[in-house]
Amino acid sequence: MPDKGDVRQVRASNPGDSQVRVYAVQPREGAEPDEIVDGFLEAMTSDDLGFATARKYLTKQAARTWKPEERITVLSTAPDRGQPDHTDDRDLQDITYSIAGKQVATVDARHAYQPISPANYAQSIHLVQEPAQDGQGKEWRIDRLPAGLVLSESDFQRNYRSVNKYYFASGEDWVVADPVYIRNRQDPVSRMDPVAQTVKALLEGPTNWLKPVVDSRFPTGTALKEGVTTLTADDQSTLKVPLNDKAAHVGREQCRRMASQLLFTLGDLPSVRVEQVELQRANGSQLCVVSKAQAEEFAAVRQSGRAENAFFVDEHGTLMMLPTGDKEVGSPSATLGPFGKSALPLQSVAVSRDESRAAGVSHDGRQLHVASIISDHDPRPAKVISTGAKPQDRLSAPSWDGRGDLWVADRNPLNPRLMMVPHGEGPAIQVRTPWLEEGSRIKALRVSADGVRVALLLQQGDRTTLQIGRVDRQTAGGQPVVSVVAPQHAAPRMEAVTAVSWAGPSRLVVVGKEAEGVEQVRYVQTDGSTSATSVLPGLNGVTEVSAPHDDRAPVVADSVNDGIVRLAPGANWQPMVKTGSSPVYPG
Incomplete structure (x- = not known):
């Protein structure tokens, strides 16, 4: 710390850049089994596209079949790697490590968060020796592992955020919130930005728990136009959303409700300001345009302009x-x-x-x-x-x-x-x-x-x-x-x-x-x-x-x-x- 000199004003960094990010590191040549397991557990917490670096810790077969989007197991702290089942035999061809912790929640493939009373979590990671890529010698790699991602609660909160999808109450003309979790930044698997992720989650339909009492106005099978991974509002805060052919023939009233579902859903995203939504056919032609004020008609509690008493x-x-x-x-x-x-x-x-x-x-x-x-x-x-x-x-x-x-x-x-x-x-x-x-x-x-x-x-x-x-x-x-x-x-x-x-x-x-x-x-x-x-x-x-x-x-x-x-x-x-x-x- 300097102990003399003038006081000078400095420009603060952008607060949005202060969030911690983890960059995955690939396994080094000749890495020991301990390093492989620890490196893989760390790589699961990164934003690496396709979890490509994490897959380098797996055997070729395991890398092809591992589906990190299948589920997320949330532990109170980082998973605790136990000691290997064998430590004294240098000629081993395979080895198993226990993975333990306190599980507090699960996130399923539909992005629904399901909390549980803290319970013991016990799984294992199995390693085998696989020929190195250069053909010289062998490297330890993981061939059996828990399904999906295993994250600590802090890593989960750093990488994911809660958003509300909105669907219509069955038989009614007002919307119901359905909370799910999406990635804070680009999704490593779908490569979608948070806005596209949110729209995709909405189009996939309600979570299993809420599904019996709500309906979506989007026709079954409606999805974003193939290849769309980024959605950005224009200078007039209009978000144009191109859909596939399943939505090509909807009527104006149905389209109005579809767009309203989107407007309510996007209202929870701080990264984008959307005042109106334009739904488009796959060929770029317009289906309908709906403003936030028009969507308010379908709110469960309409804003009357006066404060609640x-x-x-x-x-x-x-x-x-x-x-x-x-x-x-x-x-x-x-x-x-x-x-x-x-x-x-x-x-x-x-x-x-x-x-x-x-x-x-x-x-x-x-x-x-x-x-x-x-x-x-x-x-x-x-x-x-x-x-x-x-x-x-x-x-x-x-x-x-x-x-x-x-x-x-x-x-x-x-x-x-x-x-x-x-x-x-x-x-x-x-x-x-x-x-x-x-x-x-x-x-x-x-x-x-x-x-x-x-x-x-x-x-x-x-x-x-x-x-x-x-x-x-x-x-x-x-x-x-x-x-x-x-x-x-x-x-x-x-x-x-x-x-x-x-x-x-x-x-x-x-x-x-x-x-x-x-x-x-x-x-x-x-x-x-x-x-x-x-x-x-x-x-x-x-x-x-x-x-x-x-x-x-x-x-x-x-x-x-x-x-x-x-x-x-x-x-x-x-x-x-x-x-x-x-x-x-x-x-």
């Missing part, structure tokens, strides 16, 4: 509206209707997405009522009644989906149920939950705006876990039959989850703690993936949390120590109301 229940059980958008903390005001007059003291509440109605659970937790909050109509009879012996064994906080259906869980241990009130008017129907085992119950729930996914806090014994279920809607004998099926863990590393809220189309804000950890408030993708930047500033004793659909508005929470607080983007938690409960945004 937050609500809470005060110490008297009155429903109050809480201004959150102002820099200074404003004074809450009572809503109209019976909930705003303490005619029906409340324990918890949910406000419909259009902010015209509210659903409230009575102060004793027994009854669920629905009432207007924009006019002074009389309250209606209870929609759902619980017979649980204790308040904590009765009704959960309710939740509205974007279809206008109202959901609530009855936590009665003798008869745990998940109930849905169609359009909030009834009569209530019991939702089928065949996976709900004896001794378990739904402690809390939040339904997505698109109405096809539900976040569940599932309590079994002393443990509460977060799971995402898929909503299946059928009709039998003219009556609706609703089921929640295929629940999957969304935060398997958390041993105790306290509260959850949707925070956009594919993200949740979760309160919980990992084993032997402290309580955290953090963002989690619906596929269970997280990032190092997803943890929110610390806040103790959080019992409830709610996030807006638009991430420009603050998160609100109820803290035992601080009352109702808000967290604006880039700020710290700020007290709003000292006494109150059930802070919620519409939904």
Whole structure:
């Protein structure tokens, strides 16, 4: 460090160039088996086109058959290479190394991330001696290895990023987010840039878990025109996407929905700004042009131009509206209707997405009522009644989906149920939950705006876990039959989850703690993936949390120590109301 001289201004480097990149190194001549295994494990983390350098560590046959795109095994740390099975015989013709670690996730061939509770991972890499390329002597090479790529969590996050593909909810005219992972830079196998990768992933169709409840408007077999590996928006932020002949004869309305799926999907990519999409036939002729504003028609939650309001229940059980958008903390005001007059003291509440109605659970937790909050109509009879012996064994906080259906869980241990009130008017129907085992119950729930996914806090014994279920809607004998099926863990590393809220189309804000950890408030993708930047500033004793659909508005929470607080983007938690409960945004 210099200890004298003038202070001079220097130009900082481009922050986009600071990301670490790994360049694969080919095996040296006469490399020992240890070096071959270590070099191959390192080469898997690189961006080398076609993983050409990594393949040089394999036998000719293994290099031809290895498919790194087949799957990705994600370990908590870099794979641990064990000692070889034989170390004392210098005349060996083959040798085996164990590969171990803690597996935390798998990414399948459709780019879907699937988290698991950390589990022991144990595989092996087998080496043989193969004639050297120059015909002089032999070289150690790998002939048997685990399928796909094996990466540490940090290498995976460095090389891949999460994006949302969008498909239409089955039978509906709004889109649903389907998160997947693509390469941050050029894909080594397809040689596509991130935009082309994202479009390709969309055209391949939804992930297996979401597929039963969504539809793509692209005809089956639609793909990018052969040879297209790069897609770039022009000076007018228009992205031209050439498709193969499968899409050559679509009508204008279908094309409009196809382009809208693309616009929603590309909106998550920071590397490109797209204001409109032009879909083209393989011969270059135009199919249709759709702008971002036109695509907004198909959003599950349409941007109305006004900020979402937050609500809470005060110490008297009155429903109050809480201004959150102002820099200074404003004074809450009572809503109209019976909930705003303490005619029906409340324990918890949910406000419909259009902010015209509210659903409230009575102060004793027994009854669920629905009432207007924009006019002074009389309250209606209870929609759902619980017979649980204790308040904590009765009704959960309710939740509205974007279809206008109202959901609530009855936590009665003798008869745990998940109930849905169609359009909030009834009569209530019991939702089928065949996976709900004896001794378990739904402690809390939040339904997505698109109405096809539900976040569940599932309590079994002393443990509460977060799971995402898929909503299946059928009709039998003219009556609706609703089921929640295929629940999957969304935060398997958390041993105790306290509260959850949707925070956009594919993200949740979760309160919980990992084993032997402290309580955290953090963002989690619906596929269970997280990032190092997803943890929110610390806040103790959080019992409830709610996030807006638009991430420009603050998160609100109820803290035992601080009352109702808000967290604006880039700020710290700020007290709003000292006494109150059930802070919620519409939904």
